[in-house]
Amino acid sequence: MGDKQGRTAGHRTVSYAKYGYLFILPFFIAFAVFQLIPLCSTIYYSFFEYYRSGLKVIGPSFVGLDNYKTLFTTDLGKYMGNTLIMWIIGFVPQIVVSLLLAAWFTDVRLRIKGKQFFKVVIYMPNLIMASAFAMLFFALFSDNGPVNSVLMAMGLRSEPFRFLSSVWGSRGLVGLMNFLMWFGNTTILLMAAVMGISPSLFEAAEIDGAGPVQIFFRVTLPLIRPILVYVLITSMIGGLQMFDVPQILTNGEGSPSRTTMTMIMYLNKHLFSKNYGMAGAVSVVLFILCAVLCVVIYFALNSDNTGRQTRRHARKRGAVK
Amino acid sequence: MKKNLKSLLAILMAAAMIFALAACGSSSAEPAASAADSAAAPAEASAAEEAPADANAKVLNIWCWNDEFQSRFNDYYPEVKEVAADKSTTTLNDGTIVKWTINPNDDNNYQNKLDEALLKQDSVADNEKIDIFLIEADYALKYVDSDYTMPIADLGITDADLADQYQYTKDIVSVGGVQKGTTWQATPGLFAYRRSIAKDVLGTDDPDQVQEALSDWSKFNDVAEKAAEKGYFMLSGYDDAYRTFSNNVSAPWVDGTTVKVDPNLMTWVEQTKEFTDKGYNNKSSLWDATWAADQGPEGKVFGFFYSTWGINFTLLGNSKADPDGPDEVGNGAFGDYAVCYGPESYYWGGTWICAATGTDDPETVKDIMLKLTCDKDIMKKITEDTQDFTNTISGMNEIASSDFKSDFLGGQNHIALFAESASKIDMSNAGPYDQGCNEEMQAAFKDYFNGNATMDEAKAAFETAIKEKYPELTEVVWP
Numbered sequence: 001m002g003d004k005q006g007r008t009a010g011h012r013t014v015s016y017a018k019y020g021y022l023f024i025l026p027f028f029i030a031f032a033v034f035q036l037i038p039l040c041s042t043i044y045y046s047f048f049e050y051y052r053s054g055l056k057v058i059g060p061s062f063v064g065l066d067n068y069k070t071l072f073t074t075d076l077g078k079y080m081g082n083t084l085i086m087w088i089i090g091f092v093p094q095i096v097v098s099l100l101l102a103a104w105f106t107d108v109r110l111r112i113k114g115k116q117f118f119k120v121v122i123y124m125p126n127l128i129m130a131s132a133f134a135m136l137f138f139a140l141f142s143d144n145g146p147v148n149s150v151l152m153a154m155g156l157r158s159e160p161f162r163f164l165s166s167v168w169g170s171r172g173l174v175g176l177m178n179f180l181m182w183f184g185n186t187t188i189l190l191m192a193a194v195m196g197i198s199p200s201l202f203e204a205a206e207i208d209g210a211g212p213v214q215i216f217f218r219v220t221l222p223l224i225r226p227i228l229v230y231v232l233i234t235s236m237i238g239g240l241q242m243f244d245v246p247q248i249l250t251n252g253e254g255s256p257s258r259t260t261m262t263m264i265m266y267l268n269k270h271l272f273s274k275n276y277g278m279a280g281a282v283s284v285v286l287f288i289l290c291a292v293l294c295v296v297i298y299f300a301l302n303s304d305n306t307g308r309q310t311r312r313h314a315r316k317r318g319a320v321k
Numbered sequence: 322m323k324k325n326l327k328s329l330l331a332i333l334m335a336a337a338m339i340f341a342l343a344a345c346g347s348s349s350a351e352p353a354a355s356a357a358d359s360a361a362a363p364a365e366a367s368a369a370e371e372a373p374a375d376a377n378a379k380v381l382n383i384w385c386w387n388d389e390f391q392s393r394f395n396d397y398y399p400e401v402k403e404v405a406a407d408k409s410t411t412t413l414n415d416g417t418i419v420k421w422t423i424n425p426n427d428d429n430n431y432q433n434k435l436d437e438a439l440l441k442q443d444s445v446a447d448n449e450k451i452d453i454f455l456i457e458a459d460y461a462l463k464y465v466d467s468d469y470t471m472p473i474a475d476l477g478i479t480d481a482d483l484a485d486q487y488q489y490t491k492d493i494v495s496v497g498g499v500q501k502g503t504t505w506q507a508t509p510g511l512f513a514y515r516r517s518i519a520k521d522v523l524g525t526d527d528p529d530q531v532q533e534a535l536s537d538w539s540k541f542n543d544v545a546e547k548a549a550e551k552g553y554f555m556l557s558g559y560d561d562a563y564r565t566f567s568n569n570v571s572a573p574w575v576d577g578t579t580v581k582v583d584p585n586l587m588t589w590v591e592q593t594k595e596f597t598d599k600g601y602n603n604k605s606s607l608w609d610a611t612w613a614a615d616q617g618p619e620g621k622v623f624g625f626f627y628s629t630w631g632i633n634f635t636l637l638g639n640s641k642a643d644p645d646g647p648d649e650v651g652n653g654a655f656g657d658y659a660v661c662y663g664p665e666s667y668y669w670g671g672t673w674i675c676a677a678t679g680t681d682d683p684e685t686v687k688d689i690m691l692k693l694t695c696d697k698d699i700m701k702k703i704t705e706d707t708q709d710f711t712n713t714i715s716g717m718n719e720i721a722s723s724d725f726k727s728d729f730l731g732g733q734n735h736i737a738l739f740a741e742s743a744s745k746i747d748m749s750n751a752g753p754y755d756q757g758c759n760e761e762m763q764a765a766f767k768d769y770f771n772g773n774a775t776m777d778e779a780k781a782a783f784e785t786a787i788k789e790k791y792p793e794l795t796e797v798v799w800p
Contacts (some may be wrong), residue, residue, distance in 0.1 A: 051792050052436075053792075053793045054753055055440070055467045058792075074785065139610075142609070142610050162604070162771075165773065255767070256773035256774070257773045257774045258782065272429060273789075278789075
């Protein structure tokens with residue numbers, strides 16, 4: 001190091017590196033203040049008994065792994081399950097509809113008019129605040145709300161269906177809202193992916209006599225796999241952090257019987273008494289879960305890339321020969 | 322392919338139309354849904370900060386969760402000089418500026434913000450310090466049993482000043498004989514019933530005869546059965562009767578670190594389950610849209626357990642067909658209600674004024690407390706103007722024996738019933754955990770009533786929720 005500096009000084013060259021560090025400094029400051037320090041203090045406090053009883057602050061006093069022990073004796077597994085179920089209810093239709101729309105919008109033979117308009121429209125639900133969206137659904141699907149009026153007026157039901165008192169009714173609503181909010185975003189991502197495929201591949205497939213269904217499954221789908229994996233991962237991480245929609249829809253109770261209570265809602269429950277210890281423990285578990293998923297996806301993506309590269313190399317080599 | 326696309330488009334369009342229709346429908350239903358919060362909603366806006374015009378003027382900070390006290394203060398405090406256009410401040414005759422900080426109650430929001438502010442009380446400038454904050458009965462002890470509230474004796478308010486107040490309103494804010502708050506209202510509860518439905522079911526709408534038919538729980542259940550036969554609901558939902566049971570418990574919720582569920586609350590569970598299974602109630606929850614609609618002109622519910630503020634504020638508002646229309650007979654169910662004592666005496670709600678420790682203007686705080694809670698003439702005027710039941714025993718007894726009558730209750734003098742009921746309220750079993758325990762009890766057993774949980778699951782859910790809310794509580798004992 002000293003030797004290097006001596007050499008640069010000797011050669012009278014100017015080091016611009018320090019400016020580089022200066023320019024990226026704001027990010028590191030912001031990262032440290034808003035992410036790193038809170039992250040560390042969360043992990044730190046998860047080993048402490050630290051809450052408020054009324055206006056009295058209890059602790060912080062070190063309790064080792066007690067918070068984690070308590071955590072795993074509660075219904076944590078159930079809340080993980082809820083989160084997963086509601087994520088799947090939303091994600092399956094989301095990916096199916098998005099694929100379908102992406103395939104149609106990018107199909108040169110269909111020549112859909114007003115593509116831009118539809119792109120805006122399907123993206124729209126994502127612009128509404130999740131809490132406002134949840135309030136809207138709460139009013140729509142309440143026991144004497146408009147949906148029930150319609151169902152009864154059409155003669156489909158003789159009495160109101162109590163959506164928010166039924167387990168699958170409320171889980172379904174949460175899934176439906178997540179689907180409506182995110183399918184537009186996914187469609188646009190997938191459209192970008194499909195448009196990145198060389199049109200000559202589609203033409204070649206057509207000349208070979210492939211139908212639209214075959215083209216979709218044999219050409220489009222395999223080629224957009226990296227983006228699909230990306231969508232899956234981001235959606236999964238988003239799903240793990242699901243909070244605002246079920247929180248507002250069920251007034252924070254995860255009703256009925258906590259079957260719509262997600263991990264973050266459970267975390268929020270501990271903040272009633274400002275229980276930083278338990279809330280910290282929940283956060284750490286969530287953090288580890290997210291980290292594991294990220295690592296898995298990272299390697300999945302990477303191996304995919306190298307696979308394609310080797311294939312391409314092989315093809316090139318073949319061409320040269 | 323093209324044909325497929327067309328038909329799919331058609332389906333999509335149809336779906337979009339249904340969605341749009343439904344959305345239109347919701348906007349008309351919205352006012353009913355948010356009726357409960359309407360008191361809090363406009364209040365939030367007025368919490369907007371406005372710098373006092375005169376930087377040297379004394380500032381009196383008052384914290385509350387809706388505009389009820391604010392309007393009482395602006396209307397009845399004699400020293401009020403002028404009120405700002407957006408109501409965020411009130412100027413007094415001596416130049417003091419009263420600054421209102423209003424945080425709605427939902428999801429514990431008011432207490433969370435108040436706690437943060439109180440914990441910082443020592444470190445902020447005098448004009449930033451909280452001088453007065455308001456509390457509710459359910460969590461009064463949380464603040465009363467802390468150093469953040471001042472004993473009112475230290476302000477110079479004597480027992481003689483308070484002599485004419487109802488005893489329970491003093492007990493609820495006292496710890497070890499030291500009183501730390503005072504209120505302008507007493508909130509005894511009554512059973513408000515629909516006259517037309519009572520006539521149909523019982524053949525009479527006379528309050529004395531209806532009371533006779535509802536004087537204990539077994540009679541109450543009999544009337545419920547009769548009402549159901551005629552196609553009515555006895556109560557609107559699960560929590561309507563809750564207060565009549567929870568106010569008549571034999572011990573406080575928590576003993577040491579053990580939660581002891583009172584047998585009387587299990588009676589509530591049994592009764593409500595029976596009512597639900599037999600169709601005696603309309604499966605609503607307090608403050609939800611169904612509950613509010615049940616009180617309106619189309620409602621088929623025999624009656625509601627309501628205390629003072631509930632009758633002249635909530636029930637009256639919900640009963641009208643045209644919410645913006647005049648308060649007169651002919652507008653919805655206005656005039657079709659009457660009140661009787663019901664099976665058990667109870668109270669519900671109430672707002673207390675506390676002086677925050679560290680206030681920089683104890684003289685003004687004292688004067689506000691004296692004028693707005695101990696001055697018989699002002700108290701009587703509030704009752705006559707607003708039908709609220711105020712905290713002056715002699716004043717209320719005078720109105721009770723006068724020819725005062727409420728048009729909303731079909732000409733009944735309900736103050737007479739309140740005055741009778743208020744003297745019977747016993748608050749000795751109140752505790753600092755009441756709010757959380759009551760809320761979680763109602764939430765846990767709602768699933769049981771709805772058939773989504775068994776009795777044991779509901780009990781387990783209550784235990785889980787309580788231990789989350791209050792980490793210091795270790796055990797729940799069931800009767």
